[in-house]
Amino acid sequence: MITETIPQIVYDKLSTARVIAAFTGAGISAESNIPTFRGDEGIWTKFKPEELANFDAFMKNPKLVWEWYSARKKIIHEAQPNPGHRALAELENIFDEVIIVTQNIDNLHRRAGSTCVHELHGNIERNYCIKCSKTYTDDAILSGEIPPKCEKCGGLVRPDVVWFGEFLPQDEFTASEEAAQRSDVFFSLGTSGIVYPAASIPQIAKYSGAFVIEINPETTPLTEIADVTILGKTGSVLPEIVHRLRSIKTGGKQD
Ligand code: BV8
Numbered sequence: 324m325i326t327e328t329i330p331q332i333v334y335d336k337l338s339t340a341r342v343i344a345a346f347t348g349a350g351i352s353a354e355s356n357i358p359t360f361r362g363d364e365g366i367w368t369k370f371k372p373e374e375l376a377n378f379d380a381f382m383k384n385p386k387l388v389w390e391w392y393s394a395r396k397k398i399i400h401e402a403q404p405n406p407g408h409r410a411l412a413e414l415e416n417i418f419d420e421v422i423i424v425t426q427n428i429d430n431l432h433r434r435a436g437s438t439c440v441h442e443l444h445g446n447i448e449r450n451y452c453i454k455c456s457k458t459y460t461d462d463a464i465l466s467g468e469i470p471p472k473c474e475k476c477g478g479l480v481r482p483d484v485v486w487f488g489e490f491l492p493q494d495e496f497t498a499s500e501e502a503a504q505r506s507d508v509f510f511s512l513g514t515s516g517i518v519y520p521a522a523s524i525p526q527i528a529k530y531s532g533a534f535v536i537e538i539n540p541e542t543t544p545l546t547e548i549a550d551v552t553i554l555g556k557t558g559s560v561l562p563e564i565v566h567r568l569r570s571i572k573t574g575g576k577q578d
């Protein structure tokens with residue numbers, strides 16, 4: 324079902340659910356003014372993410388790749404969690420278990436208050452030396468030369484994110500698969516669903532019997548496995564769902 328409003332079945336399924344999982348992509352952070360990858364806004368539209376977010380590009384032109392990442396770090400440092408992130412964090416007061424599986428590297432789910440977050444593609448606020456693995460915070464990095472060099476061994480420092488052609492952190496991926504398998508309701512939120520193996524997580528949820536709800540202003544390849552696709556923005560649809568859920572759970576007393 325593809326709809327612009329929230330159908331009753333969403334509330335029926337949520338009211339009997341125990342475990343909720345949410346798979347998120349760049350779209351949930353769009354309303355925090357962080358450009359998505361494949362949208363048409365943002366200063367880096369002339370590059371495809373695959374061209375910059377890969378190790379060879381980094382080794383060939385570490386300065387250019389670092390210019391892209393330091394520009395994104397600055398945008399992310401100024402960004403705030405939006406009502407979509409906060410609604411997901413609020414779900415933890417309603418359900419026994421809420422697990423967030425994110426492709427995003429912006430740390431906004433944790434900053435919104437979510438306590439169980441699996442980061443499939445790393446976290447832009449962490450950096451490490453490619454030679455000796457010494458870790459660096461952004462403060463240490465952004466105040467110095469670009470590309471940053473390791474003070475211990477002189478090696479190149481890189482952002483702690485998963486680039487194209489690189490394996491995802493095994494522990495995070497395994498935990499995300501398990502969350503998908505155990506979820507009663509599985510949200511797919513603000514993702515184009517084209518980057519693998521991350522995009523296999525919603526499929527695992529579906530084939531494990533979860534009720535799959537997609538929220539996105541447009542349909543995606545995941546629409547065909549979703550039970551409901553709500554054509555809308557997460558920053559408004561998720562708070563509406565949580566608001567209505569709270570009143571259902573408190574027996575309809577309006578807060
Ligand atoms: C891997 C971190 C095994 C970095 C990212 C050839 C060689 C090697 C691999 C491949 C290959 N061909 C294909 C592959 C696999 C490849 C892949 O999937 N490529 C795609 C492009 C086809 N995957 C990999 O390489 C992965 N590793 O396979 O390892 C391996 C190892 C060695 C050799 C072979 C295989 C690693 C993938 C991870 C890449 N890193 N990010 C960084 O961020 O800088 S991916 C990047 O894309 C981000 O993580 C992002 O989250 C992710 C997915 O994009 P989305 O989040 O979905 O964002 P997008 O902009 O696409 O969509 C936004 C959506 O939001 C839209 O639908 C829009 O409508 C919606 N939206 C907008 N506003 C709102 C909204 N929704 C709701 N509300 C709104 N307000």
Ligand code: ZN
Nearest residue numbers: 452455473476
């Ligand atoms: Zn080093």
